[in-house]
Amino acid sequence: xxSVSKLSRHQSRMGYLFITPxxxxxxxxxxxxxxxxxxxxxTNYDIVSKNxxxxxxxxxxxxxxxxxxxxxxxxxxxxxxxIPLNIIISLSMAVLFxxxxxxxxxxxxxxxxxxxxxxxxxxxxxxxxLNPEYGLVNELLSKIGITGPSWLAEMPYAMLSIVFVTLxxxxxxxxxxxxxGLNGVPDHLYESAKLDGANAWQSFRYMTxxxxxxxxxxxxxxxxxxxxxxxxxxxVLTKGGPANSTKTTVYYIYQQGFGQLQMGYADAMAFxxxxxxxxxxxxxxxxxxxxxxxx
Amino acid sequence: xxxxxxxxTAVTLTASLAACSSKTDTEQTKASTKPExxxxxxxxxxxxxxxxxxxxxxxxxxxxxxxxxxxxxxxAFNKSQDKIKVKYVLQEDMITKFLTAASSGxxxxxxxxxxxxxxxxxxxxxxxxxxxxxxxxxxxxxDYYDEALKELSAGDKLYGLPLTVDARALFxxxxxxxxxxLQPPKTWEELETAAKALxxxxxxxxxxxxxxxxxxxxxNMWLQQAGGSMMSGDMKKTNFNNEQxxxxxxxxxxxxxxxxxxxxxxxxxxxxxxxxxxxxKVAMTYTGPWMLSTYKKYGKDLDFGxxxxxxxxxxxxxxxxxxxxxxxxxxxxxxxxxxxxxxxxLANKDNALLWAKTSMNLPGFKxxxxxxxxxxxxNWKPFMDTLEFAKIRxxxxxxxxxxxxxLMPNLDLFVQGKQDAATTLKKGQExxxxxxxxxxxxx
Numbered sequence: 001x002x003s004v005s006k007l008s009r010h011q012s013r014m015g016y017l018f019i020t021p022x023x024x025x026x027x028x029x030x031x032x033x034x035x036x037x038x039x040x041x042x043t044n045y046d047i048v049s050k051n052x053x054x055x056x057x058x059x060x061x062x063x064x065x066x067x068x069x070x071x072x073x074x075x076x077x078x079x080x081x082x083i084p085l086n087i088i089i090s091l092s093m094a095v096l097f098x099x100x101x102x103x104x105x106x107x108x109x110x111x112x113x114x115x116x117x118x119x120x121x122x123x124x125x126x127x128x129x130l131n132p133e134y135g136l137v138n139e140l141l142s143k144i145g146i147t148g149p150s151w152l153a154e155m156p157y158a159m160l161s162i163v164f165v166t167l168x169x170x171x172x173x174x175x176x177x178x179x180x181g182l183n184g185v186p187d188h189l190y191e192s193a194k195l196d197g198a199n200a201w202q203s204f205r206y207m208t209x210x211x212x213x214x215x216x217x218x219x220x221x222x223x224x225x226x227x228x229x230x231x232x233x234x235x236v237l238t239k240g241g242p243a244n245s246t247k248t249t250v251y252y253i254y255q256q257g258f259g260q261l262q263m264g265y266a267d268a269m270a271f272x273x274x275x276x277x278x279x280x281x282x283x284x285x286x287x288x289x290x291x292x293x294x295x
Numbered sequence: 296x297x298x299x300x301x302x303x304t305a306v307t308l309t310a311s312l313a314a315c316s317s318k319t320d321t322e323q324t325k326a327s328t329k330p331e332x333x334x335x336x337x338x339x340x341x342x343x344x345x346x347x348x349x350x351x352x353x354x355x356x357x358x359x360x361x362x363x364x365x366x367x368x369x370x371a372f373n374k375s376q377d378k379i380k381v382k383y384v385l386q387e388d389m390i391t392k393f394l395t396a397a398s399s400g401x402x403x404x405x406x407x408x409x410x411x412x413x414x415x416x417x418x419x420x421x422x423x424x425x426x427x428x429x430x431x432x433x434x435x436x437x438d439y440y441d442e443a444l445k446e447l448s449a450g451d452k453l454y455g456l457p458l459t460v461d462a463r464a465l466f467x468x469x470x471x472x473x474x475x476x477l478q479p480p481k482t483w484e485e486l487e488t489a490a491k492a493l494x495x496x497x498x499x500x501x502x503x504x505x506x507x508x509x510x511x512x513x514x515n516m517w518l519q520q521a522g523g524s525m526m527s528g529d530m531k532k533t534n535f536n537n538e539q540x541x542x543x544x545x546x547x548x549x550x551x552x553x554x555x556x557x558x559x560x561x562x563x564x565x566x567x568x569x570x571x572x573x574x575x576k577v578a579m580t581y582t583g584p585w586m587l588s589t590y591k592k593y594g595k596d597l598d599f600g601x602x603x604x605x606x607x608x609x610x611x612x613x614x615x616x617x618x619x620x621x622x623x624x625x626x627x628x629x630x631x632x633x634x635x636x637x638x639x640x641l642a643n644k645d646n647a648l649l650w651a652k653t654s655m656n657l658p659g660f661k662x663x664x665x666x667x668x669x670x671x672x673x674n675w676k677p678f679m680d681t682l683e684f685a686k687i688r689x690x691x692x693x694x695x696x697x698x699x700x701x702l703m704p705n706l707d708l709f710v711q712g713k714q715d716a717a718t719t720l721k722k723g724q725e726x727x728x729x730x731x732x733x734x735x736x737x738x
Contacts (some may be wrong), residue, residue: 046419047394047395047397047398048394048397048398048419048420048421049419049420049421050419061733065733066726066729067700127563127564128564128565128566129564130563130564131560131563131564131565132558132560132561132563133500133501133502133558133561133576134565134569135564142500147499147500150558150559150560150561150563151560152560152563152564153559153560153563154559154560154711155708155711155713241703241704241707242559242704242707242708242711243704243705243707243708243711243713244700244704255696258390258391258394259695259696260415260692260693260696260734261394261415261416261419262734
């Protein structure tokens with residue numbers, strides 16, 4: 001008996017030893033900067049000359065900053081559209097491409113391809129495609145008699161375009177995750193379901209969906225975090241316009257910190273944002289933990 | 296015993312990992328300075344000479360052609376004397392890099408500087424004033440545009456010399472004008488007439504726009520033409536919520552919504568080669584001298600002319616002056632040498648001209664502008680005429696935020712017909728004043 005506990009003690013010691021370098025780097029490059037940023041959010045730090053403690057002034061200013069609230073409203077609007085669509089589309093793609101048919105690999109590849117392009121490059125191409133008079137999108141719409149809007153320059157359409165472009169780019173990755181999840185559903189379950197007379201929808205609804213719960217939890221959590229941190233596409237596609245309707249919180253943080261040298265204020269915003277992300281992630285966790293299924 | 300060995304290995308492993316991460320940092324900076332190998336051979340041959348020259352670094356964020364032109368100037372300077380050696384270092388994200396360098400050492404000696412930044416940065420004491428040098432070397436302030444020097448000043452101090460000067464003027468398509476028998480417009484009325492005549496719609500598709508109304512950021516120059524100004528005389532509050540501001544918006548409304556000479560978003564996504572002016576889809580546009588080379592390069596069939604901006608209803612002239620300069624960061628260890636380089640480049644007719652002609656920019660040094668290359672060229676001349684009345688952006692650290700986040704969102708709503716002129720100006724003023732206040736220096 002004694003030798004076993006000795007062995008496990010030895011193992012745990014070795015375990016700690018092996019994770020030491022990672023933890024060491026994690027502390028230096030993540031934990032310490034986060035603590036410093038928290039401190040700086042209570043100062044008027046401007047990167048170069050000032051760093052005085054000013055209490056909660058930054059947070060007070062935050063509460064009174066209409067642009068900050070606008071950016072939050074924008075990312076929430078974006079999230080409400082983006083997250084459900086992302087899950088629905090990537091899951092349907094996964095279910096569709098799960099079947100072993102000829103050419104399915106080609107479709108899988110095509111679905112995943114957009115993920116490989118850099119956000120900025122893809123956005124640059126989409127600006128062109130979305131041009132109101134000469135872009136491919138409106139060109140196609142005009143073939144069926146619809147006059148398309150100025151996608152990126154008109155109010156409700158600009159954010160919709162960003163939702164669309166980011167979806168186009170991210171569903172591929174989530175499709176792969178769902179495909180992996182689907183592979184984890186044992187075939188014999190489907191067979192017995194079939195024997196019990198379940199149709200395709202029923203077996204999806206009562207078997208696949210519950211089994212995929214952890215996958216959905218992962219995908220939705222990552223989408224929430226990603227959505228609240230939206231930056232690249234909004235920056236390239238619309239520069240936050242028109243009328244600040246696509247300005248995101250991260251964009252505003254960047255602008256205030258590096259553009260206006262108000263790093264203390266930018267830090268305060270970053271903490272407010274991370275708090276919001278935390279709240280939504282917890283909410284998502286709660287929803288996914290419930291025994292009753294969501295749909 | 297063996298256990299201790301593993302402990303030691305692990306510790307050394309951790310240490311070496313940490314060392315690695317710090318090493319790659321320095322390696323990266325080294326690598327980023329490497330591409331300027333073009334200057335290296337010169338130093339190799341010069342080195343054995345009696346005294347090693349002082350090496351100074353010159354930061355800029357222009358790559359490609361721009362980088363070659365900067366390196367050429369550095370080389371020319373290095374050849375002109377043997378005491379100082381300048382090295383150009385391309386910094387893609389120059390300002391961010393400079394901020395970290397300014398607070399932690401490693402600052403460059405000379406920096407390529409977008410002048411409007413001065414009012415925000417000078418108050419942080421990261422730039423070195425050059426007034427003493429100017430006095431010592433007898434550099435005449437009259438050799439530069441007042442407005443350009445003003446843009447490089449903060450408080451009573453001057454922080455650099457102008458490298459380029461620019462202002463927007465009206466580009467027009469000569470061929471399209473000739474087809475309709477039109478003359479380039481001199482007033483708002485003529486501008487409207489020409490724009491209306493040149494616009495073509497096919498159903499609800501805009502085929503050709505008479506006048507580009509793409510950039511709401513040009514409100515500043517339209518306002519000057521109407522006889523107004525963006526900010527109050529004391530530089531504390533916005534000053535566009537008045538009759539002049541209304542004149543501009545009414546005129547925009549007429550052009551965009553009644554005459555329909557433009558469609559919001561028309562030019563979005565059209566790059567250099569497919570630029571709406573190059574391809575004749577826009578007959579007139581406000582832009583600066585930086586587009587001359589592009590239009591010449593891509594517009595083989597494009598016959599264009601340039602005229603100073605048309606005047607407003609009461610005859611007001613207006614354009615916004617901008618441009619670049621060279622500044623010496625406060626953290627520089629070789630300020631005297633940096634000044635020698637700056638002076639050689641920006642206070643000497645031949646050198647200023649050399650770069651201006653290669654890079655196709657209007658030089659900030661006035662005597663260089665007297666060269667026939669600029670003075671007698673029909674494309675450069677209108678810009679020089681425009682520069683006579685062009686004004687810089689108001690000098691307030693929060694000006695750009697006020698314009699971009701306070702005013703422009705409201706202008707967006709206005710041109711889309713979602714907000715009337717009075718509300719636009721009122722909300723622009725309220726939000727603008729607030730932003731000015733929040734982003735004032737010392738806050």
